[in-house]
Amino acid sequence: MxxxxxxxxxxxxxxxxxxxxxxxxxxxxxxxxxxxxxxxxxxxxxxxxxxxxxxxxxxxxxxxxxxxxxxxxxxxxxxxxxxxxxxxxxxxxxxxxxxxxxxxxxxxxxxxxxxxxxxxxxxxxxxxxxxxxxxxxxxxxxxxxxxxxxxxxxxxxxxxxxxxxxxxxxxxxxAQEFLIDEKIETDGTGATTIHSGRVNPITHISADNFPVTDAFYQDGRSVFEFATQTVPVQMRELLSKNHLSGNDLEAVICHQANLRIIEKISDTLGVDMGKFPHTVERFGNTSSAGIPLTLSTLEHADKPVLLTGFGAGLAYGSILIRM
CATH class of the missing domain: 3.40.47.10 (Thiolase/Chalcone synthase)
Incomplete structure (x- = not known):
């Protein structure tokens, strides 16, 4: 079975x-x-x-x-x-x-x-x-x-x-299966665009060697271009494959990176901003937690929901789900 x-x-x-x-x-x-x-x-x-x-x-x-x-x-x-x-x-x-x-x-x-x-x-x-x-x-x-x-x-x-x-x-x-379809990708050529917690290998053996990590870093301009140019292409391809338009969706929940990025994605896809729930104003960019935090505020979903995440890697993925 x-x-x-x-x-x-x-x-x-x-x-x-x-x-x-x-x-x-x-x-x-x-x-x-x-x-x-x-x-x-x-x-x-x-x-x-x-x-x-x-x-x-x-x-x-x-x-x-x-x-x-x-x-x-x-x-x-x-x-x-x-x-x-x-x-x-x-x-x-x-x-x-x-x-x-x-x-x-x-x-x-x-x-x-x-x-x-x-x-x-x-x-x-x-x-x-x-x-x-x-x-x-x-x-x-x-x-x-x-x-x-x-x-x-x-x-x-x-x-x-x-x-x-x-x-x-x-x-x-x-009919209850949550995952309708997915498109998940990685572009390792952009690995230096965002990074955090890097630990360098040692250069010599010494009693004072101790691991040190670096703080979070991002190239803001490159991240914005990736999120607003590359990511919408993936979203559009997944919707097209499943013969869906914005009107067929209950909601589009993007990574809560920045409200301006979400607004730009909405405009690029031609899907009304009212379809994009967002919590970034209150919670900021909570990295991977932003999508499920926002999903938890969705009171009902009679239609499919599109979840799209994008970040360091460069890793990006979209899944169509039913609640």
Missing amino acids: ETFAKITATAGYVPDRIVANEELAELMDTSDDWIVAHTGIHTRHYAMNQENTSDLSVQVGQKLIEQAGIDAEEIDLIIISTITPDSLTPSTAAIVQGKLHAKNAMAFDLSAACAGFVYAMSVADKMMRSGLYRHAIVISAEVNSKMMDFTDRTSTVFFGDGAGGALLSQTDDA
Whole structure:
């Protein structure tokens, strides 16, 4: 018997600490007017007092389990998409599995930057189709604040912390299958456009060697061009393949990079901005968490929903889903 995966719950979480543009303007040469004009962002949330990526993930995981009405021990699979893990090892997913008491779940991290949720949902779909997994949790969680250079206004003003995710359950009803179609790509020639957490190899053996990571960096102009020129082509191709127009969609949820980018994609595709839910004004750019955070605010979806993520790699992907 063929098996599929359906979405049974979505949830989001942001830390309590709200950081307004004016607070960042005290640290660097910027202003509320400049940030709003260029990004549309008014506030973002920061994880403080030892709250880390796994903690944000657990908050989402608990909500998903409660909404789905299942026990944590029924979870078979946990995928955490993040570029800001608690540590390189153990995986953030393993920590989350332990904190959720999901003792029967296989757990691992996935790194695809701001396209991470789309990538992770695609991977989860293939694993669920095997018939080996009954319930899977897919969470994107980021504590971007810990990777910022607070002297760099070109990056820091964009980013916030948060998490979001979905719980998938096995079904044998093809009409309930969440994944309609997908188009996922990588362009490694753009690998230097965005980077974070690089650790250089040693040059000599010395007692004072100690690993040091670099802060987040992006080439803003190149990122804007990639997001507004390359990404819409992929979105249009996926819609065309499935004989869909903007009117056939309930919503288009893009990576919450920047409100101006989302507006430009809307204009390029010729799809009304009213079809594009957005949370970037309140939460900032939460990397891979932006799509599921926004998805969790969608009250209903009688029509297909298009999710599109894009970020470092360069990684970009679009999936058509049904809720």
